[in-house]
Amino acid sequence: MDWSPERVAMLQQLWGKGLSASEIADKLGGTTRNAVIGKAHRLHLPARPSPVKLKPNKPMIVMSERMCRWPQGHPNEPGFKFCGEPAEPGRPYCATHCTQAYRKKDESAAA
Known part of the structure; x- marks a missing residue:
């Protein structure tokens, strides 16, 4: 999976909107939920709040x-x-x- 600057920017934008990793993977196409999570981690994107307990x-x-x-x-x-x-x-x-x-x-x- 090639993380071009455009794809990274789109990942950051969608992550900021609160989309799930699965939803982001679907929108980016050609990638998996786990790849999105890994890239978000390497980009030091803010962690998601824990689900309501x-x-x-x-x-x-x-x-x-x-x-x-x-x-x-x-x-x-x-x-x-x-x-x-x-x-x-x-x-x-x-x-x-x-x-x-x-x-x-x-x-x-x-x-």
């Missing part, structure tokens, strides 16, 4: 085996939790959620 989740309450572990909500959304009601003996869920999790085989479907 998520705040660590608050510790989940300690679930005992006597608590219902039926998930409520989506794990990636705020408010996700587990039922937490007393679990049926030998089961991971409360009586209500056991009826949803465990269903008897339908006799008519087996025939």
Whole structure:
């Protein structure tokens, strides 16, 4: 890969605009993301800010085996939790959620 002065100038311009190394490689053509990263490093272009870091989740309450572990909500959304009601003996869920999790085989479907 030949880094002509024009290509270096374009790399610097696109880097300054905040394009990703992959996007810059696509725009330059004939080069790879890794080549762009290497050249940016050798040119001492400013490092990119770290991606936004998520705040660590608050510790989940300690679930005992006597608590219902039926998930409520989506794990990636705020408010996700587990039922937490007393679990049926030998089961991971409360009586209500056991009826949803465990269903008897339908006799008519087996025939």
